[in-house]
Protein backbone atom coordinates (compact mmCIF):
# COMPACT_ATOMS: atom_id res chain seq x y z
CA UNK A 335 0.00 0.00 0.00
CA UNK A 336 2.67 2.53 -1.01
CA UNK A 337 0.36 5.52 -1.65
CA UNK A 338 -2.05 5.12 1.26
CA UNK A 339 -2.79 8.03 3.59
CA UNK A 340 -1.63 7.87 7.18
CA UNK A 341 -5.14 7.04 8.37
CA UNK A 342 -5.54 4.26 5.84
CA UNK A 343 -2.18 2.92 6.89
CA UNK A 344 -3.07 2.99 10.57
CA UNK A 345 -6.30 1.11 9.90
CA UNK A 346 -4.53 -1.43 7.76
CA UNK A 347 -1.94 -2.15 10.50
CA UNK A 348 -4.54 -3.91 12.69
CA UNK A 349 -5.47 -6.53 10.11
CA UNK A 350 -1.95 -7.02 8.84
CA UNK A 351 -0.45 -7.53 12.30
CA UNK A 352 -3.28 -9.86 13.37
CA UNK A 353 -2.68 -12.01 10.28
CA UNK A 354 1.10 -11.96 10.63
CA UNK A 355 0.96 -13.08 14.27
CA UNK A 356 -1.67 -15.75 13.65
CA UNK A 357 0.65 -17.24 11.01
CA UNK A 358 3.30 -17.61 13.73
CA UNK A 359 0.91 -19.19 16.24
CA UNK A 360 1.98 -22.85 16.05
CA UNK A 361 5.72 -22.29 15.98
CA UNK A 362 5.58 -19.73 18.79
CA UNK A 363 3.57 -22.18 20.89
CA UNK A 364 6.25 -24.84 20.35
CA UNK A 365 8.95 -22.33 21.26
CA UNK A 366 7.13 -21.21 24.40
CA UNK A 367 6.57 -24.79 25.60
CA UNK A 368 10.19 -25.76 24.86
CA UNK A 369 11.44 -22.88 27.05
CA UNK A 370 8.82 -23.68 29.69
CA UNK A 371 9.87 -27.34 29.82
CA UNK A 372 13.49 -26.46 30.53
CA UNK A 373 13.48 -23.62 33.06
CA UNK A 374 16.88 -21.93 33.53
CA UNK A 375 17.97 -19.47 36.19
CA UNK A 376 19.39 -15.98 35.68
CA UNK A 377 22.54 -15.88 33.50
CA UNK A 378 22.07 -19.57 32.67
CA UNK A 379 19.46 -19.29 29.91
CA UNK A 380 21.51 -21.24 27.35
CA UNK A 381 18.73 -23.46 26.07
CA UNK A 382 16.34 -20.52 25.70
CA UNK A 383 19.11 -18.48 24.05
CA UNK A 384 19.80 -21.25 21.54
CA UNK A 385 16.14 -21.90 20.71
CA UNK A 386 15.23 -18.23 20.37
CA UNK A 387 18.26 -17.25 18.28
CA UNK A 388 17.80 -20.28 16.00
CA UNK A 389 14.17 -19.24 15.52
CA UNK A 390 15.00 -15.60 14.79
CA UNK A 391 17.75 -16.65 12.36
CA UNK A 392 15.05 -18.28 10.26
CA UNK A 393 13.12 -14.98 9.95
CA UNK A 394 13.88 -13.24 6.65
CA UNK A 395 15.83 -9.99 7.02
CA UNK A 396 16.75 -10.36 10.70
CA UNK A 397 20.45 -10.17 11.56
CA UNK A 398 20.98 -12.20 14.72
CA UNK A 399 23.86 -11.90 17.14
CA UNK A 400 24.27 -14.74 19.61
CA UNK A 401 25.99 -14.15 22.98
CA UNK A 402 25.67 -10.42 22.39
CA UNK A 403 27.16 -7.60 24.50
CA UNK A 404 29.74 -9.92 26.03
CA UNK A 405 27.07 -11.93 27.84
CA UNK A 406 26.72 -15.68 27.32
CA UNK A 407 22.94 -15.67 27.11
CA UNK A 408 22.10 -12.21 25.71
CA UNK A 409 21.25 -11.89 22.03
CA UNK A 410 19.89 -9.43 19.49
CA UNK A 411 17.89 -9.80 16.28
CA UNK A 412 17.81 -6.64 14.17
CA UNK A 413 15.70 -5.96 11.11
CA UNK A 414 16.10 -2.90 8.89
CA UNK A 415 13.45 -2.36 6.22
CA UNK A 416 14.29 -1.93 2.54
CA UNK A 417 12.85 1.61 2.54
CA UNK A 418 15.30 2.61 5.30
CA UNK A 419 18.10 2.75 2.75
CA UNK A 420 16.54 6.00 1.45
CA UNK A 421 16.63 7.93 4.73
CA UNK A 422 19.33 9.30 6.97
CA UNK A 423 17.67 8.74 10.32
CA UNK A 424 15.88 5.41 10.66
CA UNK A 425 13.00 5.30 13.18
CA UNK A 426 13.81 2.44 15.54
CA UNK A 427 11.69 0.47 17.98
CA UNK A 428 12.94 -2.09 20.46
CA UNK A 429 11.31 -5.17 21.98
CA UNK A 430 12.54 -7.43 24.79
CA UNK A 431 12.42 -11.20 25.24
CA UNK A 432 13.06 -12.23 28.85
CA UNK A 433 14.03 -15.85 29.42
CA UNK A 434 14.91 -16.72 33.02
CA UNK A 435 12.94 -18.81 35.50
CA UNK A 436 12.73 -19.03 39.31
CA UNK A 437 14.56 -21.40 41.61
CA UNK A 438 12.27 -24.27 42.56
CA UNK A 439 9.26 -22.77 40.78
CA UNK A 440 10.13 -23.14 37.10
CA UNK A 441 8.57 -20.55 34.80
CA UNK A 442 6.41 -19.09 37.56
CA UNK A 443 6.96 -15.58 36.17
CA UNK A 444 5.85 -16.60 32.67
CA UNK A 445 9.04 -15.50 30.94
CA UNK A 446 8.44 -18.22 28.34
CA UNK A 447 5.42 -16.11 27.32
CA UNK A 448 7.48 -12.91 27.36
CA UNK A 449 10.15 -14.55 25.19
CA UNK A 450 7.73 -15.44 22.43
CA UNK A 451 5.82 -12.14 22.79
CA UNK A 452 9.06 -10.35 21.88
CA UNK A 453 9.49 -12.55 18.81
CA UNK A 454 5.84 -12.15 17.76
CA UNK A 455 5.87 -8.35 18.08
CA UNK A 456 9.24 -7.95 16.38
CA UNK A 457 8.46 -10.25 13.44
CA UNK A 458 5.01 -8.75 12.86
CA UNK A 459 6.39 -5.21 13.01
CA UNK A 460 9.21 -6.11 10.60
CA UNK A 461 6.85 -7.75 8.13
CA UNK A 462 4.53 -4.75 8.26
CA UNK A 463 7.39 -2.30 7.64
CA UNK A 464 8.27 -4.22 4.50
CA UNK A 465 4.66 -4.68 3.38
CA UNK A 466 3.74 -1.00 3.81
CA UNK A 467 7.08 0.19 2.44
CA UNK A 468 7.98 2.11 5.60
CA UNK A 469 11.50 2.98 6.63
CA UNK A 470 12.21 1.61 10.07
CA UNK A 471 14.28 -0.67 12.21
CA UNK A 472 13.24 -3.31 14.73
CA UNK A 473 15.64 -4.29 17.52
CA UNK A 474 14.66 -7.42 19.44
CA UNK A 475 16.84 -7.98 22.50
CA UNK A 476 17.12 -11.29 24.33
CA UNK A 477 17.59 -10.09 27.90
CA UNK A 478 18.99 -12.48 30.54
CA UNK A 479 18.70 -12.36 34.30
CA UNK A 480 15.62 -10.29 35.04
CA UNK A 481 14.79 -12.19 38.22
CA UNK A 482 18.25 -11.58 39.64
CA UNK A 483 21.28 -9.87 38.25
CA UNK A 484 19.84 -7.13 36.05
CA UNK A 485 20.69 -8.27 32.53
CA UNK A 486 19.13 -5.16 31.03
CA UNK A 487 21.18 -2.91 33.31
CA UNK A 488 24.38 -4.41 31.92
CA UNK A 489 23.02 -4.29 28.38
CA UNK A 490 22.13 -0.60 28.77
CA UNK A 491 25.71 0.11 29.89
CA UNK A 492 27.00 -1.78 26.86
CA UNK A 493 24.90 0.16 24.35
CA UNK A 494 22.09 -2.29 23.57
CA UNK A 495 19.45 0.40 23.99
CA UNK A 496 21.28 3.19 22.16
CA UNK A 497 19.38 4.73 19.27
CA UNK A 498 15.95 3.39 20.21
CA UNK A 499 13.05 5.79 19.74
CA UNK A 500 10.99 3.56 22.01
CA UNK A 501 11.25 0.20 23.74
CA UNK A 502 8.35 -2.10 24.54
CA UNK A 503 7.74 -5.41 26.27
CA UNK A 504 4.86 -7.22 27.94
CA UNK A 505 4.51 -9.25 31.14
CA UNK A 506 1.81 -11.69 32.22
CA UNK A 507 0.00 -10.79 35.43
CA UNK A 508 -2.67 -12.48 37.52
CA UNK A 509 -5.12 -15.07 36.38
CA UNK A 510 -8.14 -13.43 34.82
CA UNK A 511 -10.77 -15.97 35.93
CA UNK A 512 -12.28 -15.84 32.49
CA UNK A 513 -11.60 -12.18 31.98
CA UNK A 514 -9.15 -10.91 29.42
CA UNK A 515 -7.44 -7.57 29.30
CA UNK A 516 -4.28 -5.69 30.01
CA UNK A 517 -3.01 -2.64 31.80
CA UNK A 518 0.06 -0.42 31.75
CA UNK A 519 2.42 -1.38 34.51
CA UNK A 520 4.49 0.62 36.96
CA UNK A 521 6.87 -0.90 39.52
CA UNK A 522 9.10 -0.14 42.49
CA UNK A 523 12.83 0.58 42.42
CA UNK A 524 14.97 -1.96 44.20
CA UNK A 525 18.58 -1.91 45.32
CA UNK A 526 19.85 -5.42 45.98
CA UNK A 527 22.87 -5.72 48.27
CA UNK A 528 24.91 -7.95 50.53
CA UNK A 529 26.55 -6.67 53.70
CA UNK A 530 29.39 -8.81 55.03
CA UNK A 531 30.69 -8.27 58.58
CA UNK A 532 34.11 -9.58 59.60
CA UNK A 533 35.40 -10.01 63.15
CA UNK A 534 37.69 -12.47 64.88
CA UNK A 535 37.00 -16.06 66.02
CA UNK A 536 37.61 -17.16 69.60
CA UNK A 537 36.58 -19.95 71.95
CA UNK A 538 33.13 -18.88 73.18
CA UNK A 539 33.67 -20.43 76.61
CA UNK A 540 37.39 -20.18 77.24
CA UNK A 541 38.31 -16.84 75.69
CA UNK A 542 35.29 -14.90 74.44
CA UNK A 543 37.08 -11.62 75.20
CA UNK A 544 39.49 -12.39 72.36
CA UNK A 545 36.68 -12.61 69.78
CA UNK A 546 35.05 -9.92 67.66
CA UNK A 547 31.49 -11.02 67.04
CA UNK A 548 30.38 -10.51 63.44
CA UNK A 549 26.98 -12.04 64.12
CA UNK A 550 26.35 -9.33 66.74
CA UNK A 551 27.04 -6.75 64.05
CA UNK A 552 24.60 -8.46 61.65
CA UNK A 553 21.89 -8.73 64.32
CA UNK A 554 22.53 -5.11 65.32
CA UNK A 555 22.12 -3.96 61.74
CA UNK A 556 18.98 -6.06 61.32
CA UNK A 557 17.48 -4.48 64.46
CA UNK A 558 18.56 -0.99 63.45
CA UNK A 559 16.78 -1.39 60.12
CA UNK A 560 13.67 -2.63 61.93
CA UNK A 561 13.73 0.55 64.00
CA UNK A 562 14.40 2.68 60.93
CA UNK A 563 11.36 1.16 59.22
CA UNK A 564 9.09 2.92 61.71
CA UNK A 565 10.30 6.28 60.43
CA UNK A 566 10.01 5.43 56.74
CA UNK A 567 7.21 6.38 54.35
CA UNK A 568 4.62 3.63 53.92
CA UNK A 569 5.45 3.12 50.26
CA UNK A 570 9.04 1.97 50.77
CA UNK A 571 10.16 -1.55 51.66
CA UNK A 572 13.38 -2.72 53.32
CA UNK A 573 13.54 -6.49 53.65
CA UNK A 574 16.41 -8.81 54.40
CA UNK A 575 17.77 -12.07 55.73
CA UNK A 576 20.81 -13.24 57.71
CA UNK A 577 22.50 -16.01 55.76
CA UNK A 578 25.10 -18.64 56.59
CA UNK A 579 24.08 -19.45 60.19
CA UNK A 580 24.59 -23.16 59.59
CA UNK A 581 28.29 -22.51 59.03
CA UNK A 582 28.67 -21.05 62.52
CA UNK A 583 29.40 -23.03 65.67
CA UNK A 584 27.86 -22.38 69.07
CA UNK A 585 31.25 -22.68 70.76
CA UNK A 586 33.08 -20.26 68.46
CA UNK A 587 32.53 -16.49 68.36
CA UNK A 588 31.31 -15.97 64.77
CA UNK A 589 33.94 -14.10 62.76
CA UNK A 590 31.84 -13.67 59.64
CA UNK A 591 28.16 -12.87 59.13
CA UNK A 592 26.27 -11.90 56.01
CA UNK A 593 23.06 -9.97 55.46
CA UNK A 594 21.21 -9.80 52.16
CA UNK A 595 18.77 -6.94 51.64
CA UNK A 596 16.35 -5.53 49.14
CA UNK A 597 15.69 -1.80 49.47
CA UNK A 598 12.60 -0.69 47.54
CA UNK A 599 11.15 2.75 46.87
CA UNK A 600 8.64 4.11 44.38
CA UNK A 601 11.09 6.40 42.57
CA UNK A 602 14.79 6.87 41.99
CA UNK A 603 14.64 10.08 44.05
CA UNK A 604 13.08 8.25 47.02
CA UNK A 605 15.60 5.43 46.67
CA UNK A 606 18.49 7.90 46.64
CA UNK A 607 17.32 9.25 50.02
CA UNK A 608 16.66 5.82 51.50
CA UNK A 609 19.91 4.04 50.61
CA UNK A 610 22.22 6.17 52.82
CA UNK A 611 19.92 5.61 55.82
CA UNK A 612 20.11 1.83 55.35
CA UNK A 613 23.87 1.93 54.82
CA UNK A 614 24.21 3.86 58.08
CA UNK A 615 22.54 0.95 59.90
CA UNK A 616 25.26 -1.41 58.63
CA UNK A 617 28.04 1.03 59.46
CA UNK A 618 26.70 1.79 62.94
CA UNK A 619 26.31 -1.89 63.82
CA UNK A 620 29.80 -2.71 62.57
CA UNK A 621 31.25 0.10 64.68
CA UNK A 622 29.36 -1.06 67.78
CA UNK A 623 30.58 -4.64 67.43
CA UNK A 624 34.11 -3.60 66.48
CA UNK A 625 33.86 -5.36 63.13
CA UNK A 626 34.81 -4.32 59.64
CA UNK A 627 32.14 -4.50 56.99
CA UNK A 628 31.76 -4.43 53.21
CA UNK A 629 28.55 -3.66 51.31
CA UNK A 630 28.33 -5.19 47.85
CA UNK A 631 25.89 -3.73 45.35
CA UNK A 632 24.33 -6.44 43.18
CA UNK A 633 21.99 -4.34 41.09
CA UNK A 634 19.68 -1.36 41.16
CA UNK A 635 16.39 -1.67 39.31
CA UNK A 636 14.56 1.58 38.72
CA UNK A 637 10.79 2.10 38.65
CA UNK A 638 9.05 1.70 35.29
CA UNK A 639 8.09 5.14 33.93
CA UNK A 640 5.44 4.34 31.32
CA UNK A 641 5.54 6.69 28.35
CA UNK A 642 2.17 8.47 28.11
CA UNK A 643 2.32 8.48 24.32
CA UNK A 644 3.10 4.78 24.12
CA UNK A 645 0.47 4.09 26.73
CA UNK A 646 -2.18 5.88 24.65
CA UNK A 647 -1.14 4.03 21.49
CA UNK A 648 -1.12 0.66 23.26
CA UNK A 649 -4.49 1.18 24.97
CA UNK A 650 -6.10 2.25 21.74
CA UNK A 651 -4.67 -0.73 19.85
CA UNK A 652 -5.42 -3.16 22.68
CA UNK A 653 -9.06 -2.07 22.94
CA UNK A 654 -9.46 -2.83 19.23
CA UNK A 655 -7.57 -6.10 19.48
CA UNK A 656 -9.45 -7.27 22.58
CA UNK A 657 -12.84 -6.17 21.27
CA UNK A 658 -13.08 -8.91 18.71
CA UNK A 659 -16.84 -9.29 19.01
CA UNK A 660 -16.71 -12.56 20.93
CA UNK A 661 -17.49 -11.17 24.41
CA UNK A 662 -20.86 -12.67 25.28
CA UNK A 663 -21.44 -10.85 28.58
CA UNK A 664 -19.79 -8.77 31.28
CA UNK A 665 -18.10 -11.83 32.77
CA UNK A 666 -16.21 -12.26 29.54
CA UNK A 667 -15.43 -8.59 29.06
CA UNK A 668 -12.40 -7.70 27.05
CA UNK A 669 -10.88 -4.66 28.61
CA UNK A 670 -7.77 -2.55 29.07
CA UNK A 671 -7.40 -1.32 32.63
CA UNK A 672 -5.56 1.79 33.75
CA UNK A 673 -2.06 1.72 35.23
CA UNK A 674 -1.32 -1.34 37.32
CA UNK A 675 0.90 -0.58 40.33
CA UNK A 676 3.13 -3.56 40.95
CA UNK A 677 4.73 -4.36 44.31
CA UNK A 678 7.59 -5.99 42.44
CA UNK A 679 10.47 -4.58 40.47
CA UNK A 680 12.01 -5.11 37.04
CA UNK A 681 15.17 -4.08 35.25
CA UNK A 682 12.92 -2.81 32.47
CA UNK A 683 12.51 0.22 34.77
CA UNK A 684 16.10 1.15 33.92
CA UNK A 685 15.17 0.98 30.24
CA UNK A 686 12.37 3.49 30.88
CA UNK A 687 15.00 5.91 32.27
CA UNK A 688 16.99 5.40 29.06
CA UNK A 689 14.29 5.98 26.41
CA UNK A 690 10.49 6.22 26.13
CA UNK A 691 9.23 2.78 27.16
CA UNK A 692 6.14 0.74 27.93
CA UNK A 693 5.61 -2.47 29.94
CA UNK A 694 1.96 -3.57 29.69
CA UNK A 695 0.72 -6.40 31.84
CA UNK A 696 -1.92 -8.84 30.60
CA UNK A 697 -4.19 -11.28 32.39
CA UNK A 698 -4.15 -15.03 31.88
CA UNK A 699 -7.83 -15.75 31.22
CA UNK A 700 -7.62 -19.49 31.97
CA UNK A 701 -5.91 -19.16 35.36
CA UNK A 702 -7.75 -18.57 38.67
CA UNK A 703 -7.62 -14.99 39.98
CA UNK A 704 -5.35 -15.93 42.88
CA UNK A 705 -2.66 -17.14 40.53
CA UNK A 706 0.00 -14.45 40.43
CA UNK A 707 3.57 -14.59 39.15
CA UNK A 708 5.98 -16.21 41.62
CA UNK A 709 3.23 -18.35 43.19
CA UNK A 710 3.70 -22.11 43.27
CA UNK A 711 0.95 -22.66 40.71
CA UNK A 712 1.78 -19.94 38.21
CA UNK A 713 4.20 -22.02 36.14
CA UNK A 714 1.32 -24.33 35.19
CA UNK A 715 -0.77 -21.30 34.19
CA UNK A 716 2.07 -20.08 31.96
CA UNK A 717 1.73 -23.23 29.85
CA UNK A 718 -2.04 -23.06 29.28
CA UNK A 719 -3.22 -22.70 25.66
CA UNK A 720 -5.34 -19.70 26.74
CA UNK A 721 -2.23 -18.01 28.16
CA UNK A 722 -0.54 -18.44 24.81
CA UNK A 723 -3.57 -16.93 23.06
CA UNK A 724 -3.50 -13.97 25.45
CA UNK A 725 0.21 -13.53 24.73
CA UNK A 726 -0.41 -13.36 21.00
CA UNK A 727 -3.24 -10.91 21.56
CA UNK A 728 -1.15 -8.52 23.65
CA UNK A 729 1.76 -8.91 21.21
CA UNK A 730 -0.57 -7.80 18.43
CA UNK A 731 -1.45 -4.62 20.31
CA UNK A 732 2.21 -3.98 21.06
CA UNK A 733 3.24 -4.35 17.40
CA UNK A 734 0.45 -2.00 16.28
CA UNK A 735 1.65 0.60 18.80
CA UNK A 736 5.24 0.15 17.58
CA UNK A 737 4.19 0.65 13.97
CA UNK A 738 2.57 3.96 14.89
CA UNK A 739 5.88 5.06 16.42
CA UNK A 740 7.77 4.17 13.26
CA UNK A 741 5.16 5.66 10.93
CA UNK A 742 4.62 9.01 12.63
CA UNK A 743 7.32 11.64 13.23
CA UNK A 744 4.73 13.59 15.24
CA UNK A 745 4.28 10.64 17.60
CA UNK A 746 8.04 10.30 18.01
CA UNK A 747 8.49 14.03 18.69
CA UNK A 748 5.68 14.11 21.23
CA UNK A 749 6.96 10.95 22.89
CA UNK A 750 10.46 12.41 23.25
CA UNK A 751 9.08 15.70 24.60
CA UNK A 752 6.97 13.91 27.20
CA UNK A 753 9.79 11.60 28.22
CA UNK A 754 12.28 14.44 28.70
CA UNK A 755 9.71 16.43 30.65
CA UNK A 756 9.02 13.43 32.89
CA UNK A 757 12.73 12.78 33.51
CA UNK A 758 13.17 16.43 34.47
CA UNK A 759 10.07 16.47 36.69
CA UNK A 760 11.25 13.46 38.73
CA UNK A 761 14.83 14.74 38.95
CA UNK A 762 16.12 11.57 37.32
CA UNK A 763 19.68 12.68 36.60
CA UNK A 764 20.25 14.00 40.11
CA UNK A 765 18.70 10.93 41.74
CA UNK A 766 20.85 8.54 39.69
CA UNK A 767 23.97 10.53 40.56
CA UNK A 768 23.11 10.39 44.28
CA UNK A 769 22.46 6.63 44.14
CA UNK A 770 25.79 6.11 42.42
CA UNK A 771 27.62 8.26 44.99
CA UNK A 772 26.03 6.58 48.00
CA UNK A 773 26.23 3.10 46.62
CA UNK A 774 28.91 2.76 43.94
CA UNK A 775 28.71 0.11 41.27
CA UNK A 776 31.39 -2.56 41.25
CA UNK A 777 34.51 -1.34 39.46
CA UNK A 778 34.24 -4.04 36.83
CA UNK A 779 31.43 -6.19 35.57
CA UNK A 780 33.57 -9.23 36.35
CA UNK A 781 32.96 -8.48 40.03
CA UNK A 782 29.30 -9.00 39.39
CA UNK A 783 30.02 -12.37 37.88
CA UNK A 784 28.50 -11.54 34.52
CA UNK A 785 31.74 -11.93 32.62
CA UNK A 786 32.87 -15.12 34.25
CA UNK A 787 31.71 -18.68 33.82
CA UNK A 788 28.06 -18.97 34.62
CA UNK A 789 28.48 -21.91 36.94
CA UNK A 790 25.74 -24.02 35.39
CA UNK A 791 26.24 -27.40 33.78
CA UNK A 792 25.73 -26.25 30.18
CA UNK A 793 28.86 -26.76 28.09
CA UNK A 794 30.52 -23.41 27.55
CA UNK A 795 30.35 -22.99 23.79
Ligand SMILES: [Zn+2]
Pocket residue numbers: 443481707708
Ligand atom coordinates in the same frame (compact mmCIF):
# COMPACT_ATOMS: atom_id res chain seq x y z
ZN1 LIG B 1 9.45 -12.50 38.25
Ligand SMILES: [Zn+2]
Pocket residue numbers: 443444445480505707
Ligand atom coordinates in the same frame (compact mmCIF):
# COMPACT_ATOMS: atom_id res chain seq x y z
ZN1 LIG C 1 8.88 -11.58 35.33
